[in-house]
Amino acid sequence: MASAESVAAVVSAGGAHVPELMDRVEARLRAVATSHGPVLGEQAEATIAAGGKRLRPLLVLVAAGPQPADDEALVRAGAAVELVHAASLVHDDVLDGAALRRGRPTVVAAAGRDMAIATGDLLFSRAFAELAGTGRADAVRVLSDAASALAAGELLQRADAWSADVSRERYLERCDLKTGRLFQAACALGALLGGGSVEALAAFGRRIGLAFQLLDDVLDVSGPAERTGKHRGTDLLDGTVTLPLILAREADPELAALDVRTVTTPAAAEAVCDKIAATGALERSREEALAMVADAKRQLPALPEAQQAALELVADGVVDRYS
């Protein structure tokens, strides 16, 4: 997650309207969480309140340019993108059996698997209802394509779990589906509703989303746990093969021969993380992600100064987690 400071910097660089609209996105998210009775209220509100840095809504607002015409549509789009993200987290936590997220109990831990599946479905549905309220079917199409990609990415991850031969290409495809496409949609929605260049901004979002996922996967191996809020190597314990392991296998025959299924305890996972780190695979993965971010910034079209600065700050925020 980008640091709170970097998000604040984006918010102020993006123009005076950005903080106001971010507040309205927040209010809208809370309204959605509290408008479906006590059962949803309890679980969804906890999920939404747990927050995170709202990078995706921020991208919607910043991609819309310095003087967006239709505030209300942007606020809805920002809330919708965050709701899809929140829904996917709730379902991911069911898949992973995760107990904590952002230091709070997950819905699945607090209320059980059944409630978590239904809560995710509800957040998902509300995302589309929010966005449909803009009257823009083209916007709904953008978000539903991203949501489909997200689910397809999960399917791919499950299909490849524990597999010994996940290629770099296949890994990048999964990251693109799981993360790149929703960042892309956030930027596309902002541009679409703000009247900017959808294609160029969408490409920017997709690149930094991909880098975000790569860096997330590096963090899972590098830790430290105090920073990530989880043990190192949770991906390994889930059978999820990520770039650091893929690269490390090329350098270390012992890792190349490792059957991920045999890694079943946190201590064993940490030991594998140390071996991965020893090959230099973390630095190489990080460099790859940083190159993607640099590329994303370089390929931005000519934009108003404030917008350009804000987008670059978001891109830096993705990297920031490693400074």
Place this chain on the structure above:
Amino acid sequence: MASAESVAAVVSAGGAHVPELMDRVEARLRAVATSHGPVLGEQAEATIAAGGKRLRPLLVLVAAGPQPADDEALVRAGAAVELVHAASLVHDDVLDGAALRRGRPTVVAAAGRDMAIATGDLLFSRAFAELAGTGRADAVRVLSDAASALAAGELLQRADAWSADVSRERYLERCDLKTGRLFQAACALGALLGGGSVEALAAFGRRIGLAFQLLDDVLDVSGPAERTGKHRGTDLLDGTVTLPLILAREADPELAALDVRTVTTPAAAEAVCDKIAATGALERSREEALAMVADAKRQLPALPEAQQAALELVADGVVDRYS
């Protein structure tokens, strides 16, 4: 499920365009299932191919009237409604740990919980993508509201599971959320895209959807298993309290004192079903559902003859399962 004959009757009563559009809905559903790679293909195609009678798409087409203007939009809406239904079945089967649906292994049984959650999410997303393709944000709003209701109904069902004091009103609210609202949306979408009276047709759909759920719950108690494809009393084993038990408790003190948690085997569930049946609660529940269907038919507005006949046949199809 309505009998194949009654559906065929609706299809022919509705006008020459109905069978052609139903074929196109079917083709579209298969295209969605097969267009997301082998992983989704396998699971989603099985889910969609397993079929059922496509009552919801049929309602979309028939509610659109005898000479619908925009065929393509109706086909998309029909597919979208069925995709939401299919997604909810896939997730329901995870919640219930169901092994079979319509005589085939469920996604959760064939591919595991993780794949089932992701498959449901993908079908769900594709539903909104299909509908957004009509360019009608108002249509997306109708479907997302129904999808939200569906998830809220699941939450309510889980919140009330094993509860001793589920009231008749609370039960009917749950049925409305779980089933009535998607039938309502099917009719509303047809009317919206076909230019008919949205309100009157939506009310019709909601009533027969509610009756459909009631009768489904009666079937779970009455069996026979050869007809339903499952043991009697599966709802009891899930802790789901339905109208037959609510009514039977008023008549039988032993049932009133029953803690549903103590019903843990199929044999025990069947014994409770026999006790429920002995109170006459099944007949009373059935009568209530039939009265709803009669009411739905009676309150239909003046419509072209073919459309009226087709809608009444759908309503009869809901009841038909008991003839």
